[in-house]
Amino acid sequence: RDYFNTVQVVTFDTPEDLYAGLKAGKIDAAFGDGMRFAFWLGGSDAAGCCRFAGGPYLAPEYLGSGMAIATRAGDPALAGAFDYALQEISIKGT
Incomplete structure (x- = not known):
């Protein structure tokens, strides 16, 4: 929220719910664990729907x-x- 203070934040209970929302177009972008996203994006579940945008956000105070x-x-x-x-x-x- 500190990095993207002009967006409407939507939260999800599980990473799987987040992926489903992203794939279904219910959200425009997602912020989450890069390693998990890499496995999901590279797997069949994502079905090529999405891609990484920009580089990693490395904020030790949060991560x-x-x-x-x-x-x-x-x-x-x-x-x-x-x-x-x-x-x-x-x-x-x-």
Whole structure:
């Protein structure tokens, strides 16, 4: 709402309800989790109805500082491997 203060905001109970509203043309645009949108847009449920517009909105004050990866309990080696890989990506930018 801070970024788009001139639009009429419509809320949905679930992401699936949001996708259905977007696909049916009940709303003009949607703001939500980019990862979930990517899977939906790339899948058959979207049926090519929609696309990403513009780039990501990265606002740590609303969305946190980044993504999290959960690993199975009791596997510190796996968690460490993810930590290392993410650190390398952060350093190298790739």
